[in-house]
Amino acid sequence: MFEIKEQPAVFDVVIIGSGAGGGMAAYQLAKAGAKVALLEAGGYFDPADPKYITQLKWPWESPRRGAGNHRPFGDFDAAWGGWELDGEPYTRKSGTQFDWFRSRMLGGRTNHWGRISLRFGPKDFKRKSIDGLGDDWPIGYDDVKPYYDQVDKLIGVFGTIENMDNEPDGIFLPPPKPRLHELFLQKAGKKANIPVIPSRLSILTKPINDQRGVCFYCSQCSRSCQAYADFSSSSVLVIPAVKTGNVTLINNAMAREVLTDPKTGLATGVSYVDRNKLTEHTIKGKVVVLAASAGESARLLLNSKSERHPNGLANSSGVVGRYLHDSTGASRGAFLPHLMDRKRYNEDGVGGMHVYTPWWLDNKKLDFPRGYHIEYGGGMGMPNYGFGSGIEAMNGKYPTAAGVMKPAGGYGASLKEDYRRFYGAYIGMAGRGEAVPNYDNYAEIDPTVVDKYGIPVLRFHYKWTDYEIKQAKHMHDTFEEIIHSLGGVASGTKPGADTNYGIAAPGRIIHEVGTVRMGDDPKTSVLNKYSQAHDAKNVFVVDGGSFVSQADKNPTWTILALSWRASDYIIDQTKKKNI
């Protein structure tokens, strides 16, 4: 018999998704006393529980030595998921490409993210006013600043006061000192007139409360920290929220539809399928908060069709799924001959770079409209699958410390000497830029394909334009400038026009946003400036879907700030009995 199990209780709020947006909403609303049901499509995860810990494991603890052929970033990475999930397909339209990364776990993608915690600047909210492209946000930096400040204090971020244009300073913990190659980058940047400043990462270099430890410099934030010293939504928001006693966390709950009242059109709850048991459930709530990721939240709204909402919930504008955009990305590696035969010491540092390059140029003087920042990697890292690969392309080119040239390739004791010589002498750089949001880049419901739960899946249509491709070309020119200034040798060949200058496929940078953008006009936007649906006042979306534009910053810090802001609004409106 087909049975749908109904939760008898009516929750004040049902939240779908436990990543940055859902975790923050659960935390704020539970602290305020609301009874919250938190649905997460993946399993339970606590980075401090040995069942889940990969941090401080050695490469030999993985039979494939941490290779990324199953988990996309390797066996030790704290993302349960990837670009492909068994039984959960998505499709693409008209030969275009969008690669969709999904984590199915408590805390979502925040467990493995880069912790790059940049505020959007005043200009980032008003791009149309500057270059005539896309749209302005209905809010400005001043609306979000108080929330950025609170997020800095609650979660913790290190950085330095720089007083740069459009790179707002925050409330910073002290940054870690640069590694050796990062000191080189600072000098190279000075020479090339490219700023290289301390990075801004949500990692605790000083204690901020009794619940979380401080960084012990293992460089493995991508494995999620067992001392809770990095920001993972699981450890920093959801677990504390659950501890208030106000949150009912339901794992493996794959949301199917947002249920609505046929008369009022308002949300009444959510139906979901248990991913393990395949049982069907409904849960009732006075407010429904979507935080399932820009893609999943759009999918859920589009799949929530009713007589009142024939195009899907909150979609009278037809804009749900539209304006999807990811950060642009391009990268290059280099070899630094002067770092051969270097002295060994522990330079793990924090997870990720200690310095980075914020956007520093004026687009009015360039042939592309939006900026990018540059992230750096390098140093004496832990060997992993792939270590020493391609030595035959290197060891015939550079003399030994004694000045002897050797033939490329080889074997034996002499080869072992080469692996030692070249260790830690490489750097990498990656540009991450702003794309111009575009109505024709979208996710829609595939008319014929369902996933293994019977839920209609997303079909993507996405193309980069000249704006993004020219930006990638500029990134590569900059990389070579920096490499030259470092005295390094660029690896491989510079990608050309035939490969669109090596621009990463859309979705590969995992910053997808924009599918349920906010705005003042209900005809051209899905949400109002408080992340509340124009069409149903008790429906909110607090993931990256609400972004009007992405900036050349990573989205997480803004997702957190806007989710907090939406939560305050929910509390305020509930008190005023408006919802």
Added chain:
Amino acid sequence: MKRRDSLKALTLSSLGLAGMNPQVAMAEQRELESPPETPVKIPGGRQKEEAIRDARLMKEKFFTAPELATVKVLCDIIIPKDAKSGSASEAGVPAFIEFIAKDMPQNQVPLRGGLKWLDIESNKRFKKIFTLCSKEQQLQIVDDIAYPEKAKPMYSQGVAFFNLMRNLTASGFYTTRIGIDDIGYVGNTPNVWEGPPADVIKQYEKYIV
């Protein structure tokens, strides 16, 4: 929590801050309600499906005994014992390559075919398969395929195979305790970072602002 305390928590049990809070326990319980069907041991940090896949791969066999013997000889030619560290086979590299062949099947034909190529070549020259050749005879063949830029075009397939073996051997060796001690990686441990040591800063002074 202070750094000192979090280090202590780590070294004591790795339990860190995993709470025994009843709400957390309940949330976890809801997830664990259905018992696992397959009795597979799930190592910490792995998901059940991953543990099942790894266990299955471990049980399968790819190389024949003679093939594995050839792999071992080649690995130890590539990374022999020297004054600083042990050999590839002492670090378990042949078993690693066996696993990779199963886990990344695109390597199966190049490996199996390359090993065959080697035996054919060895038979042409010495009327023996590679493992039965003397060390000098083995190295005579290896010298023809180990140097991509010097090798004669007629050995190009051998060169490609040896490049693959060299790369897999390096992956397998430097990701073990022996290899990590050899390369001198001293991290992956709780630590305090104060920047590069003073003598290193001095050594690279001209590259630093």
